[in-house]
Amino acid sequence: MNIANIAPHVYRGLCNASAALALDADRFVVADDEVSVLKVYRFDTPGLPLPGEDIDLHVFLGGKEEADLEGSALVGDTIYWIGSHGADGDGNPAPARRVLFATRRGGPGERLLVPLGRPCRRLLDDLAGTPVQQRYDLLGAASKAPKDPGGLSIEGLADTPEGHLLIGLRNPAPAEGALLLVLENPAEVVDGKPARFGPHLSVDLGGQGIRSIERHGDGYFIVAGPPGKGKEFAVYRWSGLPEERPRKLDVPQLSGLNPEALFFDPDGLLHILSDDGKDQPGGVKCKHLPADQRQFRRIALALG
Incomplete structure (x- = not known):
């Protein structure tokens, strides 16, 4: 498969772009893992976000602490968003990060996106007794710094053809492959019901963890990176079949x-x-910059 570069673009208003989805052919929505706000941008107009479309999630999620949003996925007309579920950088408890929630498209007179249902904060608790919890002790991992060996950091979220969610882990990244949890009832979860998990999956990414995952057609594309610190990234295409290894793609634009x-x-x-x-x-730190000077970059790739 050949991958050709279309164009790099610079957008402003946030720095730590961590999850995103296309709303339509013109607009996409972005989460920042340092602030609990969603911002909407236009593909054809790099620069600042669309005015009046920011969604401040603090009231909906409760509290002022960051949710550390790291993944998003579209199932039907519902967009699901997930926090990292780990501790803070020093290994201290960070309960605000243990969140899965949903948004819906806004109707007439509403914003483009409107919170839906209620936030779920019990995903890890609902893993109790599952094979993946028994084998990898993810609850124990959540008490460690997320970039330390054996720490917990969720960074990927994708839909399945059945309407389930694949939850991709950056850390831990066991020798047998990066971990994907399978959440079978996301709509019930954001309606207050317990999570139901199917058998977990392992994906061989050469020792790396999952930074982002997206379904496209019958398969998935994955951004892989170190489970801890480091800047060695790669893009893989995976069939979604557990018995098949993903294929690493040549994407020099990641440099x-x-x-x-x-x-x-x-x-x-x-x-x-x-x-x-x-x-x-x-080299100025993001938090020291005015909002309209903070920036992130986007590259677009045509799959040929």
């Missing part, structure tokens, strides 16, 4: 980026967003 969000638009272009929180112009 210099910190890819954290991968998604497709309705025309089939593959978009990858770079979390540029540590790569702002002049």
Whole structure:
């Protein structure tokens, strides 16, 4: 498969692009893992987000702590969003990060996206007794710093043809492959019911973890990266079949980026967003910049 570069673009208003989805052929929505706000941008107009379309999630999610949003997935007309579910960078408890929630398209007189149902904060608890919890002790992993060996960090979310959700782990990344949890009842979960998990999957990414995963047609595309620190990234195409290894793609455009969000638009272009929180112009830290000067990058790839 050949992959051709279409164009790099710079967008402003946030730095730490961590999850995104196309809303239609013109617009896409982005989450930042440092602030609990969703912003909407236009593909054809790099720059600031669309005015009046920001969604401040603090009231809906409760509290002022960051949700560390890391993944999104579209199932029917519902967009699901997931937090990292890990501890903070020092290994201290960070309950605000243990969240899965949903949004819906807004109707007349509403914003483009409107929160749906109620946030779920019991995913890890509902793993109790499952084979993946018994084997990897993900609840124990959640008490460690997310980038430490054996820590917990969720960074990928994708739909399945059955309407389930694949939850991709950056860390831990066992020798047998990066982990994917299979959530079978996401609509019930955001309606307050317990989570039901199917058998987990392992994907051989050469020792790397999952930074983003997206279904496209009959298969999946995955951005892989180190489970801890490091900037060695790769893009894989995977059939979705557990017995088949994913195929690494040649994507030289990743050089210099910190890819954290991968998604497709309705025309089939593959978009990858770079979390540029540590790569702002002049080396200034993101939090020290005015909002309209904070930036992230997008590359678009045509699959030929």
